[in-house]
Amino acid sequence: MSEPTGLRARKKERTRDAIGDAAVSLFLERGFDRVSVNDVAAAAEVSKPTLFRYFPTKEDLVLHRFADHQGEAARVVRDRGPGIQPMAALHRHFRAGLDRHDPVTGLNDHPEVVAFHRLVFTTPSLAGRLTRYQLEDEEALADALGDGIQARLRAAQALAVQRVLARANWQKIADGRTARDVHPEAVADVDQAFDRLH
Numbered sequence: 001m002s003e004p005t006g007l008r009a010r011k012k013e014r015t016r017d018a019i020g021d022a023a024v025s026l027f028l029e030r031g032f033d034r035v036s037v038n039d040v041a042a043a044a045e046v047s048k049p050t051l052f053r054y055f056p057t058k059e060d061l062v063l064h065r066f067a068d069h070q071g072e073a074a075r076v077v078r079d080r081g082p083g084i085q086p087m088a089a090l091h092r093h094f095r096a097g098l099d100r101h102d103p104v105t106g107l108n109d110h111p112e113v114v115a116f117h118r119l120v121f122t123t124p125s126l127a128g129r130l131t132r133y134q135l136e137d138e139e140a141l142a143d144a145l146g147d148g149i150q151a152r153l154r155a156a157q158a159l160a161v162q163r164v165l166a167r168a169n170w171q172k173i174a175d176g177r178t179a180r181d182v183h184p185e186a187v188a189d190v191d192q193a194f195d196r197l198h
Contacts, residue, residue: 016054016064019044023061028115032062032123059129062120066133069104073159074140086145090158091194094165098186101179106169107186109179117170134159154197161193 022044026035037058041051055061073090080089097105103113120126142155168189172182 012054015046015050019046019051019054020061020064023055024065024116027062027119028112032058032119032126037061057129059126062116062126063129063133065116066104066130070133071137071140072104073137073155073162074144077141077144085198087154087158087194087197090162091190091197094162094190094194095187098169098183098190104166105186106166106171107173107179107182109173109177114170114174118174121167121170134163157197161197165190165193 019040023035023040026039026043037048037051040061041048044051051061055064072093076089076093077086080086084092094105098107101108103110103117106117108114120130138152138155138159141159142152145151145154165186169182169186172185173179
């Protein structure tokens with residue numbers, strides 16, 4: 001019984017990935033507003049109702065790539081080792097992301113990643129939807145930090161710092177610099193920013 005369930009889950013995951021990949025390719029090629037949901041469904045070889053079962057909105061076709069990072073800051077805080085302060089754990093995590101050139105840090109110069117970030121940052125409906133994701137992350141982080149207004153303020157500050165740093169890194173790369181060249185500045189910036197939050 002478990003094998004068919006596993007196969008079904010893998011098939012759903014492959015379908016979801018195929019739809020998402022087709023959508024992002026079309027959006028990068030033509031622009032978000034010039035591609036219809038019908039275009040995406042046709043490119044992915046699925047029906048429109050099938051597409052909407054996996055992605056409730058057109059914006060979700062792009063922003064599903066952020067789903068892996070949903071709630072990440074809260075997880076980092078919850079899973080930190082004994083004696084490690086929450087802001088120190090977030091600081092280390094972001095630094096490690098810079099070293100890996102994780103796209104979420106903005107420090108990734110792969111052309112498709114740079115183009116993807118440009119698409120998100122310059123399309124108002126995508127930027128607005130991304131803000132909603134960020135507010136959900138902020139709520140989750142506040143819950144992980146504790147109760148009351150202090151936890152909410154610390155969560156907002158930490159995530160604002162990460163957002164500003166990532167956008168600054170992406171902008172330097174979008175302006176033609178390499179991730180390797182920007183890395184030392186990005187490390188210095190994150191160290192300085194988190195020093196103020198400790």
